[in-house]
Amino acid sequence: MKRWLAEGYETSSPGGTFDSVSERFLDRHLSPSQKAALLRALKDTQGIRYRGNAEDRAGRVGAASTVESRCGGLPKEQTLLFDPRNGNLLA
Known part of the structure; x- marks a missing residue:
């Protein structure tokens, strides 16, 4: 999943x-197992933090995750x- 997420990025x-x-969720329909793998990839990426529930x-x-970035x-x-x-991206 990490390799797939990195495709097309420098x-x-x-x-x-x-x-x-966010781009992948815009143009693809992910299965429940793909969403779970994507969330695990986020969890395992250093620099990305789980923040608990947010509105x-x-x-x-x-469930909110954050990153500080210069992208x-x-x-x-x-x-x-x-x-x-269901693992859908809300925002």
């Missing part, structure tokens, strides 16, 4: 992995929010 940095996850702007609560230039903190029931 670096396999934590920030690049984060960007890849997005739409009021949805999910795209300026330093920033990115968050991915996953539905704990």
Whole structure:
């Protein structure tokens, strides 16, 4: 899964992995086992931190992971929010 997430990226940095996850969810339908593998890959990537439950702007609560990144230039903190029931990316 980590190799698949890194395909098409110049670096396999934590920030690049984060960007890849959001892009993969935009253009692919992942099976439950693929989603589980993707979440394990995030868990095993140094620099990505699980933050527990968080709420997005739409009021949805999910499992949040964050990374501090310089991908795209300026330093920033990115968050991915996953539905704990089915592993779908919420935000």
